[in-house]
Amino acid sequence: MQDSGIQVLFQGTNFLRLLEGLLVSLRISIIAMGLSVVLGIPFGVIMTSKNMIIRFISRIYLETVRIMPQLVLLFLVYFGAAKHVGVNFSGGMAAVIVFTFWGTAEMGDLVRSALISIPVHQYESGFALGMTKIQVHWYLIIPQTVRRLLPSLMNLLTRMIKTTSLVVLIGVVEVVKVGKQIIDASRYTTPTAALWVYGAIFLMYFxxxxxxxxxxALLEKKLKD
Incomplete structure (x- = not known):
């Protein structure tokens, strides 16, 4: 008699393995997101430069990241670096590099948008009060920029967490890979396992x-009020 699909989730350590795989996905996205914030903030400031060459180079980087699929970037770093540079990155390291490369560009554009959205009179008011350029940025511009950034920052983190499912294709044993292993092991005894396993993965991501x-959404609504 065939076992029901839902039983596969709780056989042995299957559910625990799924959770461990999910932690791998979260670890990659959190590390990459942290690096993206650290590198993206100065990049966003650079993108507001009045120097046309600097703006042009920054725009090329941003558009390259947006046009190139993350999967292609993963393959370039994971397989290309080993073959052409002689550097063997682990799947996890390659994933962090690619997601940081992607996240830095996106974060920089978010910072740029937030900075140029600050009205000019905010700067002028600060200077009129006798503040230095550093004080104007520290006390007036940065707090307003952070408020504008928070909703978009959370959206970027959500996108990054979901996109980590691609790292299964470079051998990283994350939640989707673990799910496939469980399904393959139960293919003949429990044909309906796929529905339940992928359903569980969906609920975990959700x-x-x-x-x-x-x-x-709440932050965005609050900022508009």
Whole structure:
């Protein structure tokens, strides 16, 4: 008699393995997001430069990241670096590099948009009060920029968490890979396992991403009030 698909989730350590795979996905996205914020903030400031050459180079980087699929970038770093540069990155390291490369560009554009959205009179008011350029940025511009950034920052984190599912194609044993292993092991005894396993993975991603989406919507609504 065939076992029902839902039983596969709780056989042995299957569910625990799924959670461990999810932690791998989260670790990659959180590390990449942290690096993206650190590198993206100065990049966003650079993008507001009045130097046309600097703006042009920054725009080329941003558009390259947006046009090139993340999967292609993963293959270029994971396979290309080993073959042409002689550097063997692990799947996890290659994923962090690619997502940081992508996240830095996106974060920089968010910072740029937030900075240019600050009205000019905010700067003028600060200077009129006798503030230095550093004080104007620290006390007036940066706090307003951070408020504008938070909703978009959470959306970027959500996108990054979801996109980590691509790293299965470079050998990273994350939640989707673990799910496939469980399904393959139960293919003949439990043909319906795929529905339940991928359903569980969907709920895991939903449980993580939905709170960020809600928080982003609430912040956006609050900022508009």
């Amino acid at each position: 449980a993580i991403c939905y709170p960020f989406s809600m928080a982003s």
